Amino acid sequence: MPNDDASDRSRERLSRRKVLAVAGASGVAALAGCSGSGAESDDEPTSTSGTDSTTTEDSGPEVYDRMYRNGFPNNPVDLHANSYSSQNFSELAGRLLHDRYVAYSFATSEFQPVALEEMNFDGTTVTLKLRESLSWDNGTDVTTRDIQTQLELSKKTNGEIWGYLDDYSVVDDKTLELELTEPTNPKIIKFTFNNMRVDTPHDVFGEFLEQPASEVQQFLWEDDIVASGPWSHVGKDRQGWEFERNEEFYAAENVNFTSFLLESYGGNNALQQALIAGDSIDGVSSLFVPPQVVDQLADNVVENRMPSKWGYGIIFNHEDEHFGKRNVRQAVANLLDRQQIVDNGGRRTKFPAPVPCGIAPKDQEEWLGDSMSNFDTYGVDESREEEATQLLQDAGYSKQNGSWQDDSGNTIGGDYFSPAGWSDWTTMTQTVVSQLNDFGFDFSISTKPTNDWFTQYADSNFAMGSLYWLPGGARSAFPYFPLRYQLLNTHVNGGHQYEADTEYTLRGMDGSGEMTINPLQEVNSISQMSSDEEATPIVKRAAWHNHIELPMLSIVGTNGQQWLTSDEWNLPAEDDPSRKVPRPPMWPIHEGELTAKPP
Numbered sequence: 142m143p144n145d146d147a148s149d150r151s152r153e154r155l156s157r158r159k160v161l162a163v164a165g166a167s168g169v170a171a172l173a174g175c176s177g178s179g180a181e182s183d184d185e186p187t188s189t190s191g192t193d194s195t196t197t198e199d200s201g202p203e204v205y206d207r208m209y210r211n212g213f214p215n216n217p218v219d220l221h222a223n224s225y226s227s228q229n230f231s232e233l234a235g236r237l238l239h240d241r242y243v244a245y246s247f248a249t250s251e252f253q254p255v256a257l258e259e260m261n262f263d264g265t266t267v268t269l270k271l272r273e274s275l276s277w278d279n280g281t282d283v284t285t286r287d288i289q290t291q292l293e294l295s296k297k298t299n300g301e302i303w304g305y306l307d308d309y310s311v312v313d314d315k316t317l318e319l320e321l322t323e324p325t326n327p328k329i330i331k332f333t334f335n336n337m338r339v340d341t342p343h344d345v346f347g348e349f350l351e352q353p354a355s356e357v358q359q360f361l362w363e364d365d366i367v368a369s370g371p372w373s374h375v376g377k378d379r380q381g382w383e384f385e386r387n388e389e390f391y392a393a394e395n396v397n398f399t400s401f402l403l404e405s406y407g408g409n410n411a412l413q414q415a416l417i418a419g420d421s422i423d424g425v426s427s428l429f430v431p432p433q434v435v436d437q438l439a440d441n442v443v444e445n446r447m448p449s450k451w452g453y454g455i456i457f458n459h460e461d462e463h464f465g466k467r468n469v470r471q472a473v474a475n476l477l478d479r480q481q482i483v484d485n486g487g488r489r490t491k492f493p494a495p496v497p498c499g500i501a502p503k504d505q506e507e508w509l510g511d512s513m514s515n516f517d518t519y520g521v522d523e524s525r526e527e528e529a530t531q532l533l534q535d536a537g538y539s540k541q542n543g544s545w546q547d548d549s550g551n552t553i554g555g556d557y558f559s560p561a562g563w564s565d566w567t568t569m570t571q572t573v574v575s576q577l578n579d580f581g582f583d584f585s586i587s588t589k590p591t592n593d594w595f596t597q598y599a600d601s602n603f604a605m606g607s608l609y610w611l612p613g614g615a616r617s618a619f620p621y622f623p624l625r626y627q628l629l630n631t632h633v634n635g636g637h638q639y640e641a642d643t644e645y646t647l648r649g650m651d652g653s654g655e656m657t658i659n660p661l662q663e664v665n666s667i668s669q670m671s672s673d674e675e676a677t678p679i680v681k682r683a684a685w686h687n688h689i690e691l692p693m694l695s696i697v698g699t700n701g702q703q704w705l706t707s708d709e710w711n712l713p714a715e716d717d718p719s720r721k722v723p724r725p726p727m728w729p730i731h732e733g734e735l736t737a738k739p740p
Contacts (some may be wrong), residue, residue, distance in 0.1 A: 144422060154608075167538065168481050177548055185631065186566065187538070202394045202397050203397065203739075204386065204396075204397050204398065204399060205398045205399070205737045205739070205740065206399050207398040207399060207400075207401040207709070207737045208398070208399070208401065208402055209398060209400070209401045209402065209423050209424070209710075209726065209730070210402045210404050210421065210422055210423045210424075211233075211401065211402065211403055211404065211422075211423060211424045211425065211726060212404050212406050212412045212415055212422050212424070212425045212428075213233060213403050213404070213405065213406065213412075213425070213426065214405075214406055214407070214408050214409065214411075214412065214563075214591075215231070215378055215405060215561045215591065216376065217231075217377040217378065217380075217381060217382040217403065217405055218378065218379050219377065219592055220234065220377075220382070221361040221362050221363050221376070222234050222235060222238055222239075222340070222362045222363070222366050223357070223360050224338070224340055224555070225294055225295075225357045225358055225360070226357070226358045226359060226360060226361065226362075226633065227296050227631070227634075228282055228444060228592070228595060228599065229361075229592055231382070231403075233403055233426055233724075233727070234382060234384075234729040235338055235340060235502075236338075236370075236373040236724065236728075237370060237371070237384050237401060237403075237727060238366060238368040238369070238370050238372055238373070238374060238384070239338035239339055239340035239368060239369050239370050239371040239648075240255055240256040240275070240338060240339045240369045240371075240390075241255050241256065241335065241337070241338050242254075242255060242256050242257050242260075242269075242333065242334040242335070242337055242338070242339065243255055243257060243260065243329075243334050243335050244722050244728065245332070245335045245424075245615035246718040246719075246721050246722045247447050247448050247615070247618075248718040248719050248720070248721035249718075249721075249724075252331045255419060256271060256272060256275055256283075256338075256339045257269055257270060257271060257272070257334070258270045258271065258272050258511070258569075259272070260330075260331070260334070261523070262327045262330075262443045262728065264324065264339075264348045265307075265320060265321040265322075265323065265324055265325075266318055266319070266320060266321070266331060267318070267319040267321065268312075268316065268317075268318050268319075269288075269316070269317050269318070269319065270315060270316045270415050270654070271283060271285070271288070271315045271316070271317075271598050272315075272391060273283075273315060274391035275369065276369070276389050276390075276391070277342055277367045277368065277369055277389070278367060278368040278369070278373045278388075278389045278390070279367055279389075280389055281340075281344075282314070283339055283369055284314040284315065284426050285311045285312075285313070285314055285315065285316065285317045286314075286343050286735070287339070287341060287342055287343045288317055288339075288341075289309075289311065289317075289343075290341050290342075290343040290347055290350065291337075291339075291341035291346075292306075292309055292457070293350055294341060294346060294349060294350070294357055294729075297349075297350075297354045297638075297739075298352075298354050298355070298357065298358060299631075300714070301333055301336070301631075302333050302334075302337070304332065304665070304668070305321050305322060305325050305329065305333070305668060306319055306320070306321060306322065307320045307321060308320045314471075323669055324371065324669060324671060325668050325669060326667075326668055326669070326670055326671055326676065329619070329621060329668045330572035332615060332616040332622065333616075334617055335614075335615055335616065336614070336615075336616055338369075338370075340370040340543070342367045342369075342558075344367070345365070345367060346363070347473055363377070363463065368387055368629055370387065370390065370731070371386070371387055371390050371392070371393070371395070371396050371730065371731050372384035372385065372386065372387055372401050373385050373386070373387040374437070375400070379405060380404065380405055381402045381403060381404040381405055382402070382403040383400060383401070383402050384400065384401045384402070384403075384406075385399060385400050386398070386399050386400065386695050392731070392732075392733070394733070395730070395731065395732060395733030395736075396730060396733070396736075397737050398737040399735045401730075404422070407562065408469055408561065408562025408563070408564065409428060409429060409563060409564035409565070410562075410564055411431055412425055412428050413428070413434050413564075416428075416430070416438050416439065416442050416704055417434070417437050417438055417439060419438065419439020419440070419441050419442050419706060419708075419726070420439070422706070423705070423706050423709070423710065423726075424703070424704055424705045424706060424725070424726045425703065425704040425722060426724045426725065426726070426727065427449075427564075427701055427702070427703060428703075428704060429487060429490065429563075429564065429565040429702060429704055430444075430702060430704070431487050431489070431565070432487070432489045435489075439706075440702055441706045441707050441708040442703060442705075442706055442707075443704070443705045443706065443707050443712060444703075444704060445702070445703040445704070445705060445720050445725050446490070446700050446701065446702055446703070447701055447703070447721045447723070448503065448618075448701070449613060449614075449699045449700060449701030449718070450501045450608050450611050450613055450614060450615070450616075450617030450618055450623075450698075450699060451611050451612075451613035451614070451617065451698075451699055451701070452491070452493075452494075452502075452609060452610065452696070452697040452698045452699040453482070453486065453565075453566060453569050453607060453609065453696050453697040453699075454607070454608060454609055454610025454611075454693055454694055454695055454696050454697070455473070455573070455606070455607060455608070455610070455694035455696060456598060456603075456605070456606055456607075456608040456610075456630070456636060456637050456693050457470055457604075457605050457637060457676040457691070457692075457693065458601055458604055458605065458636075458637060459606070459638045459639045459640070459692070460601065460638040461555075461603075461604045461638055462547070462551065463547070463551075463553045463604065464604055464605050466536055466689070467689070467690060468532040468533065468535055468536035469533065469536060469538075469553065470690075470691040470694070471519075471532050471689075471691065472528075472529040472532040472533050473529075473577065473605070473694065474497055474519040474691060474694055475519050475520055475524075475525040475526075475529040476524050476525065476526065476529045476576055476577060476580050477519075477520075477522075477524065477527040477573060477576055477577075477694075477696065478520065478522060478523055478524045478576060479493035479494065479521050479522070479660075479696050479697065480493050480521055480522035480705070481522070481572060481576075482569050482572045482573060482696060482697060483697055485568050485571075485572045486565045486566075486569040486570060486572070486697065487565050487568075490699060490700045490701075490702055491565075491697050491698065491699050491700075492697070492698050492699075493521050493522075493696065493697060493698070494695040494696060494697065494698060495513075495518065496509075496513065496516040496517070496518050496519070496688065497519055497623065497688060497691065497694055497695040497696075498516055498518060498684040498685070498687050498688040498695065498696075499610075499620070499684055499687035499688075499695060500616065500620045500623065500624070500680070500684055501611055501617050501620075501623060501698060502695075502698035503698065504618065504620065508620055508677060508680050508681070508684070509680075509681060509684065510677075512650065512681055515650050515651060515652065515685075516684075516685070516688050517688070524576055524580070526580060528646060529580065532590060533545055533553075538553070540581050543581055543604060544581050544582075544583055545580075545581045545582060552582075552583040553575075553581075553582050553583065554578075554582045554583030554584045554585075554604070555584065555585075555604035555605065555722075556584075556585055556586075556587040556603065556604070556606075556630075557570065557573070557574050557582075557584040557585065557586050557605060557607070558587050558588075558589055558597050558603055558606035558607065559586060559587070559588050559589070559591060559594070559606065559607045560589065560590075560591050560594045560607070561588045561590050561591070561594075562590075562591070566607060566722060567588065569607070569696075569697065570586055570607050571586065573607070574586055584605075593684060595633060595642055596712065598633035598636040598637065599633045599636045601633045601636045601638055603636075603638075606694070608633070610623070610627065610693045610694065610696065611623045611626070611695075611697050611698075612626040612632070614723050615723065619682065620667070620676075620680045620683070621664060621667040621668055621676075621680075623719040624664045624667075624680075624683050624684065624687060625661075625664045625665070627639075627687060627692045627693040628641035628660055628661055628664060628692055629661075630693070636691070637692070639692045641660055641661040641692070642659065642661040642662070643659065644657055644658065644659050645657070645658055645659075645660065645686060645690060647685065647686060647689045647690070648689070650681070650685045654686075656682070658682060658683075658686050660683060660686045660687075660690070660692075661698055662681055663679060663683045663686065664683045666679055667679050667680060667683065686739075694701070701723075701724075703724060703725045703726075704725060705725060705735070708733060709737065709738055710736065710737060710738060711735065711736045711738055712729075712734075712735055713729045713734035713735060713736070717729075717734055719734040719735075720731045
């Protein structure tokens, strides 16, 4: 016999979800019972029928008047939809608004065409054919004119595709040919397009073609956003960023509900509490939840996990008086007990990098093979103080009154930046700083809002701090991308000041002699290899450079956690490949594998 109290709570939960769905983004503040000015909204609700109403568009599918509420930790007011302006660009909004060219699933290790019908390789020529039915949400076709504009602006802003591209030509309104600079591994081109979206309508971005790159990079695309994906832009405020079903989307029949909300929460803890309640949130695209909290989650909450190829790492300022020195960076690597950092940060979903070398942890054995034994672990589960002491002394440092100092009396340390609201990163940062300060460094933790955190690094206004050491997502499965990311770090505009395009002399990988390497040239040559077998020797050399020089420090790998709810939504089966394409719920909705249940 069901518990009456539990049944009442369930009815209250469903009732509140219906109210929230009607309220939309603009109604969140009113439901919270407060308004800064006390003024009433002039907006009228677009529907008074809650989630139980349905519409039928022509002979299309039944569409339910329901909102999917996806929690995220950011303030939408600070974000925009222009991918050429990396600072404050919202990747999640991009996934909703703009269709991807191809998609990669960790379940199948294969690519599938999305906005592209075909991607054919013939020597140095790559033929791209757009879907005939691909259109913008204003009803106009997506054509090669739009793709030309995207390519030209990408060239102007040093976009990744131009690392391989020499030129291009238009065949017709839906077909375009790329001419590669040299033979390139098709996997590289596919991963690059996997990371690109149809997000540059010529009617919006054409004006920037004759302007300096800084103009498009400063353009905050917040109004009159034109979409090519399943969702169209409605509006945003501090409470949320709202989208509505794009009726012009070529697979609109896959989406059987009317709206989607990126709802703002204050950080990980607030999102975890929402999942514990389970009554006002439908999903979270990425959220660390520790085991003790998982046990408390509502019964309607379902976990999805996939390799994130991402994780906690350390970024050094290579122009800093201390951390610009190889010995000091290596001392840090020796001092950090990576296993303890994982244990404190959440070992249910995290694992230490076996060796710091710039390659994703689960891929290291595959690529390094027998030579992996030549790589020093720097101490996976220990703090190697003797090694660190010798490295610092060799670099001219001495320990005075418990603190390591250079010959001018300057201590090693500074502000150690960490992102606010990322609870697991906060814990790992506390562990890192504690380990270093116990040895005699002098760090203070400085927690910053995410946008400010990035700005500190982009402006080179730091000594050392936390930052993800893998670019994340599918492309990090191929070593070329994480190795190149750590050298150039375009995510913070190269603010770590690493000299990548120059020669370095390192000890030989086999323990004897020396090797000279230009790391950027070495990594770039990986892309020219037609197979993994040809690329492997170069990957090993580039990884060895990363291991010795430490442009960044590899610490933690992660399995990403996504959260879905099942009371109002049909979820894809556990073995459905759509669950393993970043990121749920956006991709399963795109594919028609996550749908609204009938009322």
